[in-house]
Amino acid sequence: xxxxxxxxxxxxxxxxxxxxxxxxxxxxxxxxxxxxxxxxxxxxxxxxxxxxxxxxxxxxxxxxxxxxxxxxxxxxxxxxxxxxxxxxxxxxxxxxxxxxxxxxxxxxxxxxxxxxxxxxxxxxxxxxxxxxxxxxxxxxxxxxxxxxxxxxxxxxxxxxxxxxxxxxxxxxxxxxxxxxxxxxxxxxxxxxxxxxxxxxxxxxxxxxxxxxxxxxxxxxxxxxxxxxxxxxxxxxxxxxxxxxxxxxxxxxxxxxxxxxxxxxxxxxxxxxxxxxxxxxxxxx
Amino acid sequence: xxxxxxxxxxxxxxxxxxxxxxxxxxxxxxxxxxxxxxxxxxxxxxxxxxxxxxxxxxxxxxxxxxxxxxxxxxxxxxxxxxxxxxxxxxxxxxxxxxxxxxxxxxxxxxxxxx
Numbered sequence: 001x002x003x004x005x006x007x008x009x010x011x012x013x014x015x016x017x018x019x020x021x022x023x024x025x026x027x028x029x030x031x032x033x034x035x036x037x038x039x040x041x042x043x044x045x046x047x048x049x050x051x052x053x054x055x056x057x058x059x060x061x062x063x064x065x066x067x068x069x070x071x072x073x074x075x076x077x078x079x080x081x082x083x084x085x086x087x088x089x090x091x092x093x094x095x096x097x098x099x100x101x102x103x104x105x106x107x108x109x110x111x112x113x114x115x116x117x118x119x120x121x122x123x124x125x126x127x128x129x130x131x132x133x134x135x136x137x138x139x140x141x142x143x144x145x146x147x148x149x150x151x152x153x154x155x156x157x158x159x160x161x162x163x164x165x166x167x168x169x170x171x172x173x174x175x176x177x178x179x180x181x182x183x184x185x186x187x188x189x190x191x192x193x194x195x196x197x198x199x200x201x202x203x204x205x206x207x208x209x210x211x212x213x214x215x216x217x218x219x220x221x222x223x224x225x226x227x228x229x230x231x232x233x234x235x236x237x238x239x240x241x242x243x244x245x246x247x248x249x250x251x252x253x254x255x256x257x258x259x260x261x262x263x264x265x266x267x268x269x270x271x272x273x274x275x276x277x278x279x280x281x282x283x284x
Numbered sequence: 285x286x287x288x289x290x291x292x293x294x295x296x297x298x299x300x301x302x303x304x305x306x307x308x309x310x311x312x313x314x315x316x317x318x319x320x321x322x323x324x325x326x327x328x329x330x331x332x333x334x335x336x337x338x339x340x341x342x343x344x345x346x347x348x349x350x351x352x353x354x355x356x357x358x359x360x361x362x363x364x365x366x367x368x369x370x371x372x373x374x375x376x377x378x379x380x381x382x383x384x385x386x387x388x389x390x391x392x393x394x395x396x397x398x
Binding site for chain 2: 003007051054055058059062063064066067129130133134136137138140141200203204205206209212213223224225239240241243
């Protein structure tokens with residue numbers, strides 16, 4: 001039961017962290033709760049479909065269908081996170097000015113909201129399909145120990161959800177301005193991490209051969225298997241032994257999002273600190 | 285700040301040129317691995333160091349297994365009764381542990397590169 005709890009916890013926490021950050025980043029935006037719930041529901045539904053079709057998907061692309069699929073959804077999530085960051089940079093000041101003129105009321109947060117909903121759905125889909133496969137396997141083998149493990153799995157989901165809630169709670173007590181630039185930074189790092197992970201899947205499928213030698217090994221400091229290593233992996237794409245291609249893609253993604261966000265940001269300098277994230281601190 | 289747009293463009297170009305080197309890998313060798321009763325056989329796989337190796341995994345169990353190794357940087361779900369292939373990067377000589385994440389107690393193995 002403890003083993004089941006740990007396995008499910010590890011999967012749930014990865015999706016949970018992403019949801020926690022998305023929720024914090026959209027604090028005060030109308031409709032974000034519905035967006036996140038929709039994303040989770042779509043993700044759970046997709047995870048069941050994906051688990052049911054795992055055999056057929058795996059057989060595609062000469063036995064590499066799963067890697068191609070994972071790389072594709074990670075690429076989509078990267079694009080959505082990039083879009084959100086860049087959109088916020090370009091519309092930030094306009095929204096802030098409008099709010100000053102009209103005295104409150106968020107005019108539009110919908111487009112980046114949809115993008116973040118997709119990211120939530122993909123996170124739940126990826127981790128959820130593994131949970132479904134694992135729990136289904138236990139259910140198939142049956143027996144009394146089987147039910148204990150199902151209970152462990154359920155506890156794992158609850159525990160993962162709690163950690164996500166803690167992260168969210170921790171983020172939203174930070175003063176809003178700083179919290180939003182922090183979550184903005186986290187979202188950019190998360191996007192870069194997802195892009196690098198997509199590359200790792202393509203390498204595993206044998207589609208990417210260049211620069212495959214590990215550049216460093218920091219497993220002694222933070223191993224991939226430790227819970228902290230896994231958290232760092234989902235948050236900023238940490239891996240103990242990155243190779244050249246992964247690092248290159250990570251850096252290029254960071255530079256591209258950061259550069260484009262700078263380029264589209266309105267030129268006039270605000271008098272106070274640069275309002276990269278202008279969303280209001282409206283009460284929930 | 286104006287230099288950032290060219291910087292982003294240069295980054296995109298770099299990404300595009302990296303993309304061109306992406307070709308289907310030519311595996312030097314391949315190995316077969318079977319999962320049955322949540323145990324890998326063989327549990328030890330010897331491969332030549334410095335070469336790409338494909339491992340064809342066949343899952344004879346009714347339930348899914350995740351072939352997982354952070355040392356090999358591979359994670360792949362193999363559905364019950366299904367097969368799959370993982371491609372190992374050229375390895376430095378050494379021992380690389382792998383496991384079945386859904387049955388860690390029994391599903392353990394090691395790739396030995398020499």
